[in-house]
Amino acid sequence: AAAPGGRARPDWALCQWMAEEQGVLCIPSGPFFSRERAEGGASDEFVRVAFCKTEETIEKAAGALLRLRGREGEEGEKAGMVPQEQMV
Numbered sequence: 001a002a003a004p005g006g007r008a009r010p011d012w013a014l015c016q017w018m019a020e021e022q023g024v025l026c027i028p029s030g031p032f033f034s035r036e037r038a039e040g041g042a043s044d045e046f047v048r049v050a051f052c053k054t055e056e057t058i059e060k061a062a063g064a065l066l067r068l069r070g071r072e073g074e075e076g077e078k079a080g081m082v083p084q085e086q087m088v
Contacts, residue, residue, distance in 0.1 A: 010044040018047075022064045 008016065011028040018024045027048035030038040051058060
C-alpha cells in the first residue's frame with residue numbers, strides 16, 4: 001500500500017477517492033507533518049492541490065470540485081469511475 005504503514009488515513013483515502021471517482025489528483029498532507037502529528041490526526045482534514053498546470057487543466061479540476069459541492073446533500077449516490085486519460 002502507498003499509505004504509510006499500509007493503513008490509509010483520511011487524507012490518503014480522500015486523495016485516492018478523488019483520483020478514482022472524480023479524476024482530480026490531490027496530494028495527501030500526511031507527509032508534510034511529523035509522523036507523530038500525522039498519526040495523531042493532524043493531517044486528516046487536509047489535502048494539497050498543485051496549481052502548476054495549464055489553465056484548461058485547472059478549469060477541469062475546478063469543475064469537478066464544484067460538481068462535488070453541488071452533490072453535498074445527496075446521500076448514497078456514488079460517482080462513476082473516471083477513465084485514466086480524463087484525470088486532471
